[in-house]
Amino acid sequence: MNPMATKAKQWIDEKKDPRSAYWQAGLEAVMDLFAPHLEKGKLTPVRPLEEQDLPVFKAALEKVDLSPGLLAAFLPPVVADAIIPPDSAEELVRVEEGKPSYKIIILRPGKENRIVCVEISEHAHRPGMEIFQSGALLGTFDYPTHDVCISELTKAIRAHIWEKDKWQRKDYLAYTLNWFEKTEYLDKADVSVDENFSFFHRPTLIKTNRVDALFLMIYEVLHHRFQEDADTLCKGLTEAGKTADDKKMRDSAIHSVAETSILALLNLVKKFHLIDFTKFTPGENKAFDHEFSRAVRKITSDLDEILTAYRYKKPNPADG
Numbered sequence: 001m002n003p004m005a006t007k008a009k010q011w012i013d014e015k016k017d018p019r020s021a022y023w024q025a026g027l028e029a030v031m032d033l034f035a036p037h038l039e040k041g042k043l044t045p046v047r048p049l050e051e052q053d054l055p056v057f058k059a060a061l062e063k064v065d066l067s068p069g070l071l072a073a074f075l076p077p078v079v080a081d082a083i084i085p086p087d088s089a090e091e092l093v094r095v096e097e098g099k100p101s102y103k104i105i106i107l108r109p110g111k112e113n114r115i116v117c118v119e120i121s122e123h124a125h126r127p128g129m130e131i132f133q134s135g136a137l138l139g140t141f142d143y144p145t146h147d148v149c150i151s152e153l154t155k156a157i158r159a160h161i162w163e164k165d166k167w168q169r170k171d172y173l174a175y176t177l178n179w180f181e182k183t184e185y186l187d188k189a190d191v192s193v194d195e196n197f198s199f200f201h202r203p204t205l206i207k208t209n210r211v212d213a214l215f216l217m218i219y220e221v222l223h224h225r226f227q228e229d230a231d232t233l234c235k236g237l238t239e240a241g242k243t244a245d246d247k248k249m250r251d252s253a254i255h256s257v258a259e260t261s262i263l264a265l266l267n268l269v270k271k272f273h274l275i276d277f278t279k280f281t282p283g284e285n286k287a288f289d290h291e292f293s294r295a296v297r298k299i300t301s302d303l304d305e306i307l308t309a310y311r312y313k314k315p316n317p318a319d320g
Contacts, residue, residue, distance in 0.1 A: 004029040011135025019089035021135035027115050030083055031107045034073050041068040041178050043104065046079055053077075056102050060120060061182055063153040064104065065192040067162040068174040075103040077121075094119035094126045104153075108161050114138075116161050118153070122146040131160050154192040169206050172199045177220055184221075184265070189272035200274070211284050214275060215291040218265045222258075222299055226306060233257075233303070234310035251300075254307060258299035262292065 004025040011021035031038075034046045043064045049057055053076040066072055075083060077100035085092035095101045104118040118129040127149035128142040141156055143149035167175075179193040180200065195201035203213035226233055269275055280288065 008135065014135065016135035017137065019086055019092070020132060020137040023085050023089055023092060023117075023130075024115060024132035024135055026083075026086075027105055027117055027132070028107070028113060031071060031073060031105060031115070035071060038071045038073060040071060041066050041174050043072040043074050045074045045076065047076060049076055050078075053102075056120065056122075058186055059150050060102075060104060060153065062186055062188065062190075063150055063192050064106075065154045065157060065194065066106070066178070067197075068167075068171045068178075069109065069163050070161065071107045071109065073105045075101075075105065077101055080121075092130060094124045094128065095121055096123075096125060099123040106157065106161055108163060114161055116157070118149070120146060120149055120153075124149075129156060158194065167197065172197060172205045173220065176200050176217060177224070180217055180221060183272065183274075184268055189274070209284075209287075210275065211280075211287045211291055214269065215295045218262055219295050219298055221265065222261050223302055226299075226302060230306045230310060234307055250307065251304075254303040255296070255300050258296050258303060262295050262299065266292075 007028070008018070008021045008025040011025070012018050037046065038044045043061055043066065045053075045057060057074055057076075060074060064072060080101035080103040083101075083103060100121055100123055101119060102121040104116075104120060106116045106118075108114040112134050114131065114133045116129055116131050119127055121127065124146065126142055127146050128140065129149075130140050131138040139160065141152070143152060176198045179191060179198060183189065183191045193201070197205070199206045199208070199213050200217050203210050206213070206216075208216065270277065277288075
């Protein structure tokens with residue numbers, strides 16, 4: 001017996017409705033399949049998106065506000081159309097056969113997994129979501145239209161699947177960085193965020209002030225970005241003629257990349273009025289200048305390490 005059927009049978013033996021038991025087990029199997037490609041706290045497409053999928057994904061991304069430990073998968077029609085409830089659970093079918101489905105599956109791992117399946121397709125005759133735990137259907141939310149369903153995602157997700165445990169510093173960091181990266185990607189100021197859990201909005205969450213919080217956020221975003229895309233970064237510097245063999249040229253290049261990258265994110269903060277810089281006190285202005293210089297040094301150091309590592313791992317064509 002496969003793991004999905006085993007889990008469903010256990011729940012049925014515990015007197016759970018077979019329809020909800022099998023559907024939750026199936027949804028968990030889907031998440032097991034895609035989990036290696038998901039990042040906690042982020043809504044992630046499980047397949048490369050077609051052009052027609054992007055507006056749906058972006059609308060969902062704006063409203064799907066996730067606590068840091070949740071796994072969330074965005075399923076475009078090429079995948080979602082094949083993920084259907086058991087034949088006996090017609091009440092869980094939200095899209096007519098032949099119409100494109102767009103699903104979001106969110107998993108809160110734990111001793112008893114909680115899982116939410118949301119149908120957000122504009123072709124759904126009944127857009128909405130189901131919430132499952134331990135093989136039981138805990139609740140169903142139906143919305144009159146696709147637009148209403150999207151607009152209600154933030155409230156429903158926070159109420160029914162957010163983690164309830166006390167957050168640690170790393171959780172506040174992850175949550176805030178995920179929000180800011182979404183703001184940058186969507187190029188919108190009103191991306192859903194609970195300011196009570198964002199250290200950018202409430203620096204006291206991590207025992208800091210708003211200037212330090214600003215530069216911590218910017219540094220962490222760039223640090224992770226450059227680490228994740230080190231090859232592209234290094235190739236770009238090399239192709240521009242800024243090779244690792246000329247230390248002066250290399251130092252100038254990476255300093256320029258660091259400064260330009262920090263300024264780009266600061267301009268984003270200014271563009272969306274995330275901070276009113278005109279209301280800084282003289283002390284905060286002084287701290288701003290100090291933290292800007294320090295951030296440039298830190299990012300420059302990161303880039304130097306990345307470029308050095310790239311130089312030594314890059315294969316030499318002369319070696320055959």
